[in-house]
Amino acid sequence: MTLARTALASILALALASPAAAGAxxxxxxxxxxxxxxxDGVxxxxxxxxxxPPIGNRRWKPPVPAPRWEGVREATxxxxxxxxxxxxxxxxxxxDVxxxxxxxxxxxxxxxxxxxxAPVMVWIHGGSLVAGASSQAMYDGSALARRGIVVVSINYRLGALGYLAHPELSAESPEGVSGNYGLLDQIEALRWIRRNIGAFGGDPANVTVAGESAGALSVMYLxxxxxxxxLFDKAILQSAYMISTPELKTARFGETAxxxxxxxxxxxxxxxxLAALRAMDPAEITNKAPATGYLPFGTVDGKILPRQLVETFDKGEQAPVPLLAGFNSGEIxxxxxxxxxxxxxxAAYVAAIRERYGDLADDFLSLYPASTMAESILATTRDMLYGWTAERLAAKQAAIGQPSFLYLFDHGYPAADEAGLHAFHASEIPYVFGTERRTTALWPRIPDGPGEQRFGATLSRYWTSFVASGAPRAPGAPRWAPYAKGEAFMRFAERARADSNLMPGMYELNEAVVCRRRAQGATPWNWNVGIVAPALPAAAPGCR
Known part of the structure; x- marks a missing residue:
């Protein structure tokens, strides 16, 4: 027996003999x-x-791989x-995280x-790139693992500690860039998974990145x-938002450099x-930054993020992998x-829309009428942030020859509906993870009846099937056709129902608005829509 094998045998013997590790x-x-x-099988x-640890002089630097630890690490x-x-x-x-x-x-x-x-799903938590953690109860991977996949959840740097760009940081970088540290953390985690997941029973050649809200924004960045x-083979994006992104040194599209x-x-x-910043207490930076108006986003730096997301997908430069994307009817x-x-x-609503949308005002008002003004305002913001993004992801991935699957989550239940929260933002997550009993304290309580159980099992099976094979399938449920087959999508209401042509006119209107803003070059595209939108630029070449 070689010395290396002898050492390993000793380590394993110690682990198995340890009282803390008995039976572990x-x-x-x-x-x-x-x-x-x-x-329970997991x-x-x-x-x-x-x-x-990115502390001291490592704060605001790309992550460095963790060294191999000594002895047996207790991971409980x-x-x-x-x-x-x-x-x-x-x-x-x-x-409480x-x-x-x-x-x-x-x-x-x-x-x-x-x-x-086994196929692997890497979960990236949401929270506006400001909050959240891989430890949140709703992200417990046990139920999904019992369905046959390996689940990995990750932490990544948040807020100013994760996304700050600064001239001094760019000057000390070999590539002359800064920002995107949280994104670089996610990439380093994927590298760790590629090297290590096989030891845990996972297949490093079958990895799906998945996330919701800012987690889905992160998947778009990836x-x-x-x-x-x-580093990954498929992507799931739940409630992603393809908004304009700050560029490192240039004020563009109404975004400060x-x-x-x-x-x-x-x-x-x-x-x-920079030295003074690195000397500051990290909690002070984190807690004071939002009050200054600082918002964390990825940075278009020509290196980590080469260009605006819309441009990347228009040029077909995104990763050529199967994709599943969708949004919720009650996001806002x-x-x-x-x-x-x-x-x-x-009358005030109609006047505001006509003033802002000009020759597209009639199209806007047919989709978001004044007769249902309060609902129209919610739908306007929902569609610009989430609906347009989901369909754009499906369309652009199909355009490069990759299978893409689109969904609309429109599922309600009594506690949510009574609170005016039908199919609210993130409400699909407990069904996907099988954690309906592990939501937050103020989350509208999900009923524990057979109907909800069947619904959750169906959603979870579609997701795990996509993670395993790139095609979402669930026994006894409708076949989920790729978007390329007649703009197909799956509607999740009381149950799953195959459908096509999601919200006719929604994608086309928002695509036209973004196209004009991009051509003008001075206006962002995000939540500045509807009655608070800036005046829409005139049609430009290539834009409707």
């Missing part, structure tokens, strides 16, 4: 030997570091959450007990990022230099701060 699953991965926990490993507790502001009291999304630290770049693995080359190419935005934040924090019902107040009467 032990994995010898390239990252190190790890002891997890077992239960092995669970929590808090595995995939990158070195989640790692610390990345720094984030306190959650908003009264929000249905509010959840536990201890926070800059040493937060960890991931968790749920794997079937006897997994061997689809566009050359550095992520080849990212370096200017970052320098302004530093000034408002009283930090006159739980995000009403994104929608403007309802005007005092229908």
């Amino acid at each position: 699953p032990v994995v010898n991965a390239p990252a190190g030997v790890v002891s997890g926990e077992a239960g 092995r669970i490993f929590r808090g595995l570091p995939y990158a070195a 507790r989640f790692g610390a959450a990345c720094y984030q502001p306190p959650s908003r009291p009264g929000s249905i999304y509010s959840e 536990g201890p926070m630290s800059e040493d937060c770049l960890s991931l968790n693995v749920w794997t079937p007990a006897k997994a061997k080359r 689809l566009a990022a050359p550095a992520a190419r080849g 990212a370096e200017v935005h970052g320098a302004a934040l530093a000034a408002k924090l009283g930090a006159g230099s 019902r739980s995000l009403r701060f994104l929608a403007p107040p309802v005007p005092q009467d229908e």
Whole structure:
């Protein structure tokens, strides 16, 4: 027996002999030997570091791979959450994420007990790139693992600590860029998964990246990022939003240059230099940044993100992988701060739309009529952020010859409907994960009846089938046709129903609006729609 094999045998013997690890699953991965926990057909490993702590002079630098750990690592507790502001009291999304630290770049693995080359789903949490954690109860991967897939959830740097661009940071970078650190964390986590997931029973050649809201925005960034190419094989995007993105050094599309935005934040924090910023308490930076108007987004730097997302997808430069994307009919019902107040009467609504949309006003008013003004305003913001994005993703992926699948989640239940939250933002997540009993304290309670159980099982099976094969299928449920087959989509209401031609005219109108704003070059495309939209530019070549 070689010395290396003798050493490994000793390590494994110690692990199995340890009282804490008695009966616990032990994995010898390239990252190190790890002891997890077992239960109900699933092995669970929590808090595995995939990158070195980004603290001190490593703050605002690309992640460095974590060194192999010594001995046997006990992986029964989640790692610390990345720094984030306190959650908003009264929000249905509010959840205690536990201890926070800059040493937060960890991931968790749920794997079937006897997994061997099982398909892998990597979950990227939402939270506006400001909040959230891989430890949130709703993201527990146990039920999905029992369906035969390996689930990995990851932490990544958030807020100013994750996305700050700054002239001094760009100057010290070998590539002359800054920002995108949270995105680089996600890429490093995928590299760790590629190297290590086989030891946990996963197939490194069958990895799906998935996320909701800011997690889905992150998946779009990964689809566009050359550095992520080849690290995943499929993509799931739930409620993604393809909005205009700040560019590193140039004010474009009405967005302040990212370096200017970052320098302004530093000034408002009283930090006159990068050294002063790095010396600041991370909680102080995190908690004060939102009050200054700082919003974290990816940065178009020509390297990590080569161009605007809309341009990447127009040019067919995104990762050529199968894709599943969709949105919820009630997205804005739980995000009403994104929608403007309802005007005092229908005449004011119509006048505002005609003033802003000009020759497209009739098209707008046919989709979002004054007769249902309050609902129209919610739908306007929903469609510009989420509906247009979902259909655009499906259409552009089909255009490069990849299977793409579109859905509309329109499922309600009594507690949500009574609260005016029918099919609200993120309400599909517990059904996908099978965590209907593990939602946040203020989440409208999901009934525990057979109908809801069947609905959740169907949704979960579609998702796991797509993770496994690139084609969403569920026994006893309708066949989900690719978008390319007559603009097909799946409607999830009381049950799954195959349909086609989602919201006729919605995609075309929003595509025309964005096309004109892009041609003009001075106006962003995000939630500035409907009665708060800037005047629409005239039609330009190539635009309707």
